Amino acid sequence: MSRGTGTVYSWSLSHFTIDSAWTDSLPYATVVVESLEGVRFVGTFSGPQNDLTIGLPVNIRVESIEKNFAYLWFDPISEASEENG
Numbered sequence: 001m002s003r004g005t006g007t008v009y010s011w012s013l014s015h016f017t018i019d020s021a022w023t024d025s026l027p028y029a030t031v032v033v034e035s036l037e038g039v040r041f042v043g044t045f046s047g048p049q050n051d052l053t054i055g056l057p058v059n060i061r062v063e064s065i066e067k068n069f070a071y072l073w074f075d076p077i078s079e080a081s082e083e084n085g
Contacts, residue, residue, distance in 0.1 A: 003035070003036050003037075004059055004060050004061075005035070005036055005057065005058065005059055005060065005077065006033040006034050006035040006036055006041070006057075006058060006060060006074075007033065007034055007054075007055050007056060007057055007058065008031055008032075008033055008045075008052065008053065008054055008055060008056040008058060008074070009032045009033060009034040009040060009054070010031070010032040010054070011029050011030065011031040011032065011045065011052050011054075012029070012030050013027050013028075013029050013049065014026065014027055014028055014029075014030060015027045027049070028044055028045075029044065029045040029049055029052055030042065030043075030044060030045075031043060031044065031045045031052070031058075031074050033058055033060060033074050035060065041060060041072055042072070043060070043071065043072025043073055043074055044071065044072070044073055044074070045058075045073075045074050045076075046061075046073045046074060046075045046076075047074075047075065047076035048076075051076055056076060057076070057077040058074040058075060058076055058077060059074070059075045059077055060072065060073075060074060061073040061074070061075055
C-alpha cells in the first residue's frame with residue numbers, strides 16, 4: 001500500500017490543449033511523480049508552477065470523476081508540514 005507521497009521525477013508545462021475542458025487551466029503542468037515505494041504516477045500539479053523542481057516532495061491525491069475514472073493531483077508538501085509531519 002502506498003503512503004500517498006513521493007517526489008517530482010519529471011514535468012512538462014502545457015500551453016495548448018485539444019481538450020476544451022482544460023482551456024481555463026492553461027498553462028498547466030503534467031508531472032511524473034515517483035512514490036516512496038518506487039512506483040511512478042502521471043498527473044497534474046496543483047501548486048504554483050514556479051515551485052516545480054525535480055525532487056520536490058508532494059502528496060498524491062486522487063479525485064474520483066466516474067466509477068472507472070479518476071484524476072491524479074500532486075500537491076506540494078511545504079517545509080513546515082514536513083517538519084510537523
